Amino acid sequence: MVNADFTVDDYAAYITVQRAEKLNAIDTSTKTEIIDRLRQYKDDEAVRVVVFQSDGDRAFCAGGDVREIPETDYSLKHFTDSWDELFATMRNLGLPTVAKVDGVALGGGFDWLLHTDFVVAASDAEVGQPEIDLGIVNHFSPPVLLDQVGVRKTMELLLTGETISGAEAAEIGLVTRSVPREELDEAVDSLVSTLVNKNPRVVEKIKDGIYTSLEMSPSAAKSHLEDVSLESARTDPDYREGVDAQLAGRDPEWTVK
Template sequence: MVNASFERENHAAYVTIEREEKLNAVDSETKQAIIEKLDEYREDDDVRAVVLQSAGDRAFSAGGDVQEIPDVDYSLSYFTETWEALFSKMRDLGMPTIAKVDGITLGGGFDLMLHTDFVVAADDARIGQPEVDLGIVNHFSPPMLLQQVGVRKTLELMMTGETISGSEAAEIGLVTRSVPADRLDDEVDELVETLVNKSPRVLKKLKEGIYASTNMSPDAAKVHLETVSLEAARNDPDYREGVDAHLEDRDPEWYVD
């Protein structure tokens, strides 16, 4: 049974994990369904952003379904391979992804949050990576945490397994922004509206370029992004349309191939 629903509205796709009784833990069948939907969205020019959210307000996701572990004879690779497939799809999607985080966000839910481009969290959300208490050496979180929050905070989060609030997560750069819980829906809606009205082609190239730059030296990253920028200005219509729209005091009309 797939414990998720999939909807589209105003150029955005919404993936909603629906398993409130299990704190929106993600089972393998649901994970695979999300992967397949992301493949569809990637080929759909009408979809310009993807929002990952969950039913209810108790949890964004408590992670993977721990009850599946004995069923696969405690194979960790069974779970890590499917999580990696999902995270790779998100990175290569070619459009922004947004996590709407409220309540409990732990384990695989924490990793899912980390692999989205934007994270909007309720200030009272509880966010942490307690896999150390399951005897798991987590390998998804540390590389990204090191880039986002530094060595000290990475060690603290990974080795203690303790949670922090959404507001503290925003303070240390772990999430994009934090708002009161009653403002969460509006904040996400406003961000989605902003993103879907940008050039899909420009956002795709920015996303790819920025992530590629994380593995480069500052000088190499500058050269790489400059090459992308100049090539786009020569070959794509967005630069001319953006400038003309500005000069003519109108909204740009972005062309999608």
């Protein structure tokens, strides 16, 4: 059984985890289906952004389904492999991803946020990584956390297992922005509207360039991005169309990827 719903509306794909009674903990079959859908969206001209959200207002995702742990003879690899596949698929998607966080985001749900391009959280949401209390040495969070919030906050979040609010998460750069709960839907809709109207081909190249740069020295990243930029200007129609549209005082007419 897959505990998620998948819809596409106005160039936005919405993936909604539907397991509110379990704080939207995600089981392996649902995770696998999400991965498969993301791969379909990658080549779908009707999709320009992907939104992750969940039923109810208590939880975005409380992590993986711990009931599966004994069923797999406590194999941690069973879970890490599927999370790895999900995060790699998201990174290589070529589309911006958005997470709408209206409640708790813990464990795998917290890692999910870290690997999403944009995170909009309710100011009273709770996010954190309590896996230390399950005896798990988390390997997804540290590299991303260190880059986003530094050593001190990474130590605090991972070694205490305590949660922080959506408002604090925004203050330290852990999420893109936080808003009062009653403004969350509007904030996400506004962001999605902005993203779907950007040039899909340029969005893909910028996203790929940003993530590729994280693994390079600053000088190597600059050279890499310069090569991508110049090649794009030479071979793609986007640069010419963007400039011509601005000079003519009209909206650009972007071609699909």
